[in-house]
Amino acid sequence: MAFLQIDNVSKYFPSPLGEGRVCVFKDVTIKIDKGEFVTVIGHSGCGKSTLLNIIAGLDEASEGGVLLGGREVSGPGLDRMVVFQNFSLMPWMTVFENIALAVRSAYQDWEPSQVAAHVNKYIALVGLKGAEAKRPAALSGGMKQRVGLARAFSIEPKVLLLDEPFAQIDALTRGVIQEELIQMWNTSKNTVFMVTHDVDEAILLSDRIMLMTNGPSARIGEIVDVTIPRPRSRESIIDHPHYYKIRNHVIHFLVRHAAHAGGVGSASGGRSVEEPVLVRF
Numbered sequence: 001m002a003f004l005q006i007d008n009v010s011k012y013f014p015s016p017l018g019e020g021r022v023c024v025f026k027d028v029t030i031k032i033d034k035g036e037f038v039t040v041i042g043h044s045g046c047g048k049s050t051l052l053n054i055i056a057g058l059d060e061a062s063e064g065g066v067l068l069g070g071r072e073v074s075g076p077g078l079d080r081m082v083v084f085q086n087f088s089l090m091p092w093m094t095v096f097e098n099i100a101l102a103v104r105s106a107y108q109d110w111e112p113s114q115v116a117a118h119v120n121k122y123i124a125l126v127g128l129k130g131a132e133a134k135r136p137a138a139l140s141g142g143m144k145q146r147v148g149l150a151r152a153f154s155i156e157p158k159v160l161l162l163d164e165p166f167a168q169i170d171a172l173t174r175g176v177i178q179e180e181l182i183q184m185w186n187t188s189k190n191t192v193f194m195v196t197h198d199v200d201e202a203i204l205l206s207d208r209i210m211l212m213t214n215g216p217s218a219r220i221g222e223i224v225d226v227t228i229p230r231p232r233s234r235e236s237i238i239d240h241p242h243y244y245k246i247r248n249h250v251i252h253f254l255v256r257h258a259a260h261a262g263g264v265g266s267a268s269g270g271r272s273v274e275e276p277v278l279v280r281f
């Protein structure tokens, strides 16, 4: 059994037309090893965030389930930490307090000095030294997301769930924070499940990229192994002979599926389950 196992998960929502229900995705199975970095890419509306929320325990699967370390996920927990694109910081708390709140809830028997040392370590890791006393309103989008990532990593969860964490950040800052994320992940070796629309980001960060087909009844169409060795940096990966092969393959998949985009279907999704195609260059 894999460390994190998404087992035949399907999700239905009530139809917006008021008749029956719509199958967002059907029979999604993903097996993720401990320490693996997996990303999911697919067109808007195929159900990526819904799938992430089910893993987080913030939403329920209609069918199937999620197992973490062999135990069924049945609600939110400190073993899974989510970073959303809208930062989700406490606006009345400082940078330090936002992170400390999470650390105190994860390590309830720690002395204040131990909490402070731990928080400061993560503040330094994301380059926010000097901004400890600032409140979110005084931070740029990039700084806010650094706090979000530091908060998530600081509690050392078993699984980090990242839902397009860089979507609201300008391209230059995004590149810098992606590399900070790689550094933190290199140290922590957390298992990461990330939703993104950015193909370059997926190649830079992932061990494997899950390509989702469009809904209704979306599924994992292909799984692409990112065979480019680590350590990776944005500058170095583009020179690797596999880089453009992987990039073109993912983009072709997305373009092919864009042609079939949209539509609200019936609940049945009544076709047999197709295994994802494994792609390795």
Ligand SMILES: Nc1ncnc2c1ncn2[C@@H]1O[C@H](COP(=O)(O)OP(=O)(O)OP(=O)(O)O)[C@@H](O)[C@H]1O
Pocket (backbone or CB within 6 Å): 013, 014, 024, 042, 043, 044, 045, 046, 047, 048, 049, 050, 051
């Ligand atoms: N609570 C809900 N009630 C009804 N329908 C919902 C609900 N949440 C999501 N949906 C629908 O489920 C589908 C998948 O939504 P989801 O946000 O998971 O897609 P996504 O792939 O993450 O999209 P995006 O890339 O735009 O964020 C969409 O059609 C959405 O309208």
